[in-house]
Amino acid sequence: MSRLREVLRKARSATASMWPALARAYRWVERTAAILQNEPGLDAAGVRRRLSALLAALVRWTRRRHRGVLRQALAHFLLETRRYWKGLFHCYAVPDLPRTDNALEHLFGTCRYHERRASGRVRGSAGLVVRGAVRLPAIAAAHLLPELDATHLAPGDLNDWRQLRAQLEARRVPRIMGRRFRADPDGYLRGIEEELRPYLLA
Incomplete structure (x- = not known):
């Protein structure tokens, strides 16, 4: 334990200058989480607007006041947010998603x-x-x-229900044919040949 305490002490001492800036940066993350939690119950467009405004303010704040590790951390946060942007708001538009x-x-x-x-x-x-x-x-x-x-x-709509059943049946048929071929390849090919024989030229 004493060795572990010494390692931790050295690590904290070496990174002491970074922690105040990271603590300030994390407050932005907490504000983002609060928007995504959406306690007011906004729709997807409302959550998107609030988060866009927060990220724009974050960019201005970072450029104006900070350099070094804080800028790097927030730049990474902004990059990841942009990467997942398209999928962030579906859960506010689709119930129970x-x-x-x-x-x-x-x-x-x-x-x-x-x-x-x-x-x-x-x-x-x-x-x-x-x-x-x-x-x-x-x-x-x-x-x-x-x-x-x-x-x-x-079913809510019989036409949609029938269309879905037809799609499922169309997906099922190739598996049935594949299973029949694997069970008896020669018989399967003979059956196809018999079906096509009337269409062959004499």
Whole structure:
């Protein structure tokens, strides 16, 4: 422990000049987090406007007053914010959309858990690959809306429902054909040949 204390003491002494500036910079991060928390309940456009104004003020404040490590830290913060800018505000426009990667990973982890319990497979099943467009929303709905009733299960638009079923069927057919070919390649090819024979020139 004494060696560890000595290492920590030296590290704190070597970086002592950086901490006041970093503490001031972190207050900007806290203000950003407060805007993204969105306690006033603004829509996506409102949150975007508030955050844009804060970042513009941050840029002016940094250029006017600070150099060195503080500018580097805030420049990195601004760079990462711009990198994720397009995806920052979807959660304010789409109800119940998880706000963070951790929350989203937890949601998909729930989906994997239910799939493992249903199929016994550690890896995703072929059915999940083919019908994921309906399975994942169904599992997510069961997780986010535990009190489901008939009104939730009934299709809202029959035409959309029929179109979705047709799309799922179109994705299922190639897997069926592939499975039949793997089970009996010669028989599969003979069947295709018999189907095409009437169209061949004599």
